[in-house]
Amino acid sequence: MNQEKEKDLMRWDMDTYEAIATEVLEAIPFEYPGSDTEVAYVYPEFTSVCPWTGLPDFGELTISYIPREKLVELKSLKYYLNSFRNVGILQEHVVSRVKEDLVQLLNPVSLTVKADFRPRGGIGTQVQADFRS
Amino acid sequence: MNQEKEKDLMRWDMDTYEAIATEVLEAIPFEYPGSDTEVAYVYPEFTSVCPWTGLPDFGELTISYIPREKLVELKSLKYYLNSFRNVGILQEHVVSRVKEDLVQLLNPVSLTVKADFRPRGGIGTQVQADFRS
Amino acid sequence: MNQEKEKDLMRWDMDTYEAIATEVLEAIPFEYPGSDTEVAYVYPEFTSVCPWTGLPDFGELTISYIPREKLVELKSLKYYLNSFRNVGILQEHVVSRVKEDLVQLLNPVSLTVKADFRPRGGIGTQVQADFRS
Amino acid sequence: MNQEKEKDLMRWDMDTYEAIATEVLEAIPFEYPGSDTEVAYVYPEFTSVCPWTGLPDFGELTISYIPREKLVELKSLKYYLNSFRNVGILQEHVVSRVKEDLVQLLNPVSLTVKADFRPRGGIGTQVQADFRS
Amino acid sequence: MNQEKEKDLMRWDMDTYEAIATEVLEAIPFEYPGSDTEVAYVYPEFTSVCPWTGLPDFGELTISYIPREKLVELKSLKYYLNSFRNVGILQEHVVSRVKEDLVQLLNPVSLTVKADFRPRGGIGTQVQADFRS
Amino acid sequence: MNQEKEKDLMRWDMDTYEAIATEVLEAIPFEYPGSDTEVAYVYPEFTSVCPWTGLPDFGELTISYIPREKLVELKSLKYYLNSFRNVGILQEHVVSRVKEDLVQLLNPVSLTVKADFRPRGGIGTQVQADFRS
Amino acid sequence: MNQEKEKDLMRWDMDTYEAIATEVLEAIPFEYPGSDTEVAYVYPEFTSVCPWTGLPDFGELTISYIPREKLVELKSLKYYLNSFRNVGILQEHVVSRVKEDLVQLLNPVSLTVKADFRPRGGIGTQVQADFRS
Amino acid sequence: MNQEKEKDLMRWDMDTYEAIATEVLEAIPFEYPGSDTEVAYVYPEFTSVCPWTGLPDFGELTISYIPREKLVELKSLKYYLNSFRNVGILQEHVVSRVKEDLVQLLNPVSLTVKADFRPRGGIGTQVQADFRS
Amino acid sequence: MNQEKEKDLMRWDMDTYEAIATEVLEAIPFEYPGSDTEVAYVYPEFTSVCPWTGLPDFGELTISYIPREKLVELKSLKYYLNSFRNVGILQEHVVSRVKEDLVQLLNPVSLTVKADFRPRGGIGTQVQADFRS
Amino acid sequence: MNQEKEKDLMRWDMDTYEAIATEVLEAIPFEYPGSDTEVAYVYPEFTSVCPWTGLPDFGELTISYIPREKLVELKSLKYYLNSFRNVGILQEHVVSRVKEDLVQLLNPVSLTVKADFRPRGGIGTQVQADFRS
Ligand SMILES: [Ca+2]
Ligand SMILES: [Ca+2]
Ligand SMILES: [Ca+2]
Ligand SMILES: [Ca+2]
Ligand SMILES: [Ca+2]
Ligand SMILES: [Ca+2]
Ligand SMILES: [Ca+2]
Ligand SMILES: [Ca+2]
Ligand SMILES: [Ca+2]
Ligand SMILES: [Ca+2]
Ligand SMILES: [Ca+2]
Ligand SMILES: [Ca+2]
Ligand SMILES: [Ca+2]
Ligand SMILES: [Ca+2]
């Protein structure tokens, strides 16, 4: 495949950060506030787009937190994570963005977002962002 | 399958928290009180019902504790855990309920209940509740 | 736990075969009839009830078939399999019942239903029923 | 999350079969025609969209064939498979479409396309389509 | 440990073949006689005694068969297999004995008994006996 | 199998704690006393009997310790552990008994006995007892 | 990284097929000619270079054969396989070249060369070439 | 390490084929002659010496056979296999030698010896020799 | 293979440390400086050459760090790591060299380089070098 | 096999501690003295002889250390470890002997030797010896 043709293929319509559906996130009350509880969600189907090559990235996202008074509603979390599908965003920045959106929503005691991306150029990337209140 | 039909199917008779058979739990004496001992039970067959969708949830429950003077009788634990089968209860709340019922029964030095639920909407959920006396 | 008490616990309301929701199954057209195609569905969350002990059984069901002109609609299959939840039925008979209901629905070239049940009394049970037209 | 809101979220712009980039596929000469050789490509990052729910599907695609005089060029295969990303297509139909496009391109002795899709509603789906010349 | 002492330890009361509880086995009717069905039981907790050293053997027993009109009742199978616990019997002979007892009980189309014994003297032993009617 | 018959089967001759062969244990000198050394023995073939049901239990025992001046002789340890074979003893108590017998024999700096028992009623049990001098 | 720079980096000195050290291969006599014997060598450290991108490929090579009167000497095989290190050769062609060189050397009854290459662009490639005399 | 020194180290006293203790092998009667039975022994602790480098080889040996009237006595098999410990013998020849000794001893219906040797120079070797009467 | 011949084969053109392409490394800005973030890259395709034997080494390299204001650009990292391909360098020194080059580039809070090399002479080597600012 | 015969077989020529080739060990300079570096060697092919039974022991040895100014030369380490092959030495003592020889050679900051021996009499043994300067 010649490089001219390849460059054409790469020019698909990548979404900007605006497409991230932060507004779809919903919180629900946690029935045991003040208890010593930890919650984790594992999402092996995360995908976004590399802003430089236009090629898709795939990874497993793990969100874990100690709730204060709110839990994230699971279906809203799914739609939120799906909204990254066509967004151009670096692997190293995905976890920080998700962390900030969820901390804003939940006001948790602490929260961690980890991502384990499949290899690109033979190199797998793992990123973790932590919030401690 | 149209949404009308789907809604009909969801309307099965979900049990309330009343159906949780706390009263079936039995304790037996621990022959080595004061010794440095830890006990854990792993139950990969836990199931309850999502209170919003009416669909079943499945998970592996792990209960670990440092006994003071009592152990939980294994068969009574099984009947207790089975009693969640048709109860509508959020995954995030199951572990706290089990924790409270067993702390009440056993008066342990410490006790942890962990649950690892199978994916819903592609997202797996893990929850852990801790008691320290 | 004494045997009197255990017997009481076993007496929960088990459903009869009538509760199996065969009528919820829906077929959809297969776009490539006559092609050499095989389809398999793996369902690790199957559960029914032992008709003798009243205790739940858990297993992984695998349905594989060569379609003629119809596919089973996935959501309808899920509601159908969920309808076994409180039915008293022997592990050895589950696969034959599912086989018959799906053969009736799909008129497939061939169809196999396998089940791998978790251990009872330390013994795991695997059953397979085959249909060849 | 109420159903009204959920329906809105589902309405993203799903592509039709037209978006499948069959034309990007390129063949290269096989240096050992007539030899007894088998080739397989394993692609764990396949994704398309469910035409009914608008939600993404994820699966591992395996393409295996006995070449006659042509091999598929690897980078062109990748762009071709990536072009399914926003296409609404049933899991059971993906393998047949890929099979037909590659048989057209390569005129192979035989070719098989398998897909192993991640669970939806707790049910994993595996599909296989075979071509024998 | 000197050999005198070791010899004393070995002299525990090993049971003869008489202790094998063939009479406890029970059959139940198979509801789908004539159908194409296979059943397998996997028992990872089999133990007997080496007739020469008096030391226990441990293995996983797998019994698979195509039923004609009878199934073996699961709890009776368990008590039957447990009855080998203190019987002195060679690993190579266990599978043939179990095969003969079950063929007698069930009159199956075919039946296979496999055993995978844990290493003795660093050597693991696997034995399989087949019955074809 | 009716309950009358089942009760009869359960009445086999269970041994009491008297059958535990503590006296067979032998110690041998540790050639590197005072060095920073840890030793662990893993025994996947432990079996005893449930004192309530008369049914066998199976588990993996792990004994780890920091020796002072003595090691346990391996063959004597094996005969000791084998002597639990027909003893009626609760899973939660096995580890404490083994711990006490070995501490008495070895006078170690520290010693831990862990057991991981196979599921009963679908529930696996893990127990750990620690000694610190 | 801009494309100008990337192109420069790719221009390393790739070897041609001439560098493949077929002449280093040595055969040794097989002591059991005519016996029913199969031999396989598994080499997880195979590497060559993609002739188009100049980037290295990595794969596991498996060579299996039924010898007639000769075996390949293991150290010579290693030096032979190492000689592909900087050779530009397509993954699909490696197995055929190795097959031809070894058939020439050994005159075997049959011989198969398989390669399982690590993913490039997310796609893993497996190739197999067979010789039957 | 200089080559002079290395050569000195290699000169340990390698045994010849004479040290293989064929005479230690013992057969015992098979109680179910004529039955359809298969037996396999798996020995992960096989070791011999490379006749060219003087360095040890390690592998897992699997011996499987259909007995006619004799079984090999397990302890004698172990001493026989241990006798290869310091024998200089090529990996490709070990399986044929073991095959011949056991066929001579047992007169089986069929017998297979497989060996899976750990890597030398990064290359793992698997060899299999079959006897069919 | 005689030693004369082997020595000849070993004399390929090994590169010196000069060939390590430190200059190809590029940094990009980290969008979330000051946040609590960790990044790791896993590269299972690292290869270099043993300076004494001239034979290739293979290993998995893991680079993890807490970024201050810069991230390493992934494609430049790949070309950098590939540049070790024909360099003669001891396994124990690879990690320190990579550590120093990346600390120079990134000025990170901390950085660790681990390598897990495949066995040579049956011995696998793992090396780890840490930088803490 | 009768005990007389077995005793004869056991009487092979076991080496004493004198055969341990401590003198073959060689050190090489560490190029990064003072850096924060850890090195580990994993050797899955360790074998010695039980001094009481004359039977071989097999285990995986792991040597890890923080070097000061010296590394152990890998080939010399291999010949050193191979020299235990016919030495009669208890499993619990192997790790201490290796630890002392390497501390003497390397003067490291710290060093640990672990061994994981294959089961004897069904019991696996793990031993670890630590040196801290
Ligand atoms: Ca937005
Ligand atoms: Ca906690
Ligand atoms: Ca403790
Ligand atoms: Ca019905
Ligand atoms: Ca087919
Ligand atoms: Ca198109
Ligand atoms: Ca009897
Ligand atoms: Ca069949
Ligand atoms: Ca220590
Ligand atoms: Ca050449
Ligand atoms: Ca053969
Ligand atoms: Ca001999
Ligand atoms: Ca057979
Ligand atoms: Ca952190």
Ligand SMILES: [Ca+2]
């Ligand atoms: Ca010496």
Ligand SMILES: [Ca+2]
């Ligand atoms: Ca460190």
